[in-house]
Amino acid sequence: MSARALLRTVDAVDAHAERLMPSTRTLNGRRARRTEESNVTETITASTNGIDVPRLVETIEAIGDDPALGSFTFRARSAWQQGTYNIGQIGTFTHAGNEDASRAASFVLHGDEPPVLLGENKGPNAVELILQALAFCYAVGFAANAAAKGIEIEHMEYEVEGDLDVRAFLGMDGPRAGFARIRATGRVSSPNASREQLEELCRYVQETSPVRDCLVDPVPVETTLEVV
Numbered sequence: 001m002s003a004r005a006l007l008r009t010v011d012a013v014d015a016h017a018e019r020l021m022p023s024t025r026t027l028n029g030r031r032a033r034r035t036e037e038s039n040v041t042e043t044i045t046a047s048t049n050g051i052d053v054p055r056l057v058e059t060i061e062a063i064g065d066d067p068a069l070g071s072f073t074f075r076a077r078s079a080w081q082q083g084t085y086n087i088g089q090i091g092t093f094t095h096a097g098n099e100d101a102s103r104a105a106s107f108v109l110h111g112d113e114p115p116v117l118l119g120e121n122k123g124p125n126a127v128e129l130i131l132q133a134l135a136f137c138y139a140v141g142f143a144a145n146a147a148a149k150g151i152e153i154e155h156m157e158y159e160v161e162g163d164l165d166v167r168a169f170l171g172m173d174g175p176r177a178g179f180a181r182i183r184a185t186g187r188v189s190s191p192n193a194s195r196e197q198l199e200e201l202c203r204y205v206q207e208t209s210p211v212r213d214c215l216v217d218p219v220p221v222e223t224t225l226e227v228v
Helices: 014-018 053-065 126-148 195-208 210-216
Strands: 035-037 040-042 077-082 085-090 107-111 155-164 179-189
Touching: 053 126, 107 126, 126 155, 126 179, 126 195, 126 210, 179 195
Parallel strands: none
Antiparallel strands: 035 040, 077 085, 085 107, 155 179
8 A cells, every 4th residue: 555544543643643554564563552532532452343453553653753664666467368368466565675575475366358348258357457446445444544543344345437438549539548537436334433434534535545546646657668
């Protein structure tokens, strides 16, 4: 994920809480703290929504002390098979200048097109994976931010759809090659949060989502070709 991802933990981490990257390793073994905001005292518990909250606090503090710990380089590989079918692999990544070795093996993804676009449906197509990435990102941000606020999630799901015209992709005159509009709908239930709290959390998750940021703001893309 990216540099800002979690809502403030009710002042548990002071100024560090506005920017967070969940870490893949233990950072500066600090203990979680009991915090108080207004007249409400909240205890940072061991786990909420499957999120290790003490580790979350440690991560916020560590990155606050050393911003370099918030730096990641992620990567993906793709090998063409035939037609519109490709096999992708996602393996190691770089964290704070060091290669992360926490994954025993690479994740394998299959990408293809539907028959109407000359494929055989051996996997989702590339733009569908973009929509899935946004859904994943929203869900991660919501669950972790909710945990940081002591909000329990009973059920959560996202549906994301995008409108795309393929004429530009096919070399014809038409609108932009990418999505013209993307719509995301989230559904969530919580036993201890109000509608207002959940709506506020939803807004914050959108503001800090790395995937949404990539979609709504231009990202420099450098492409090189090696002829072998």
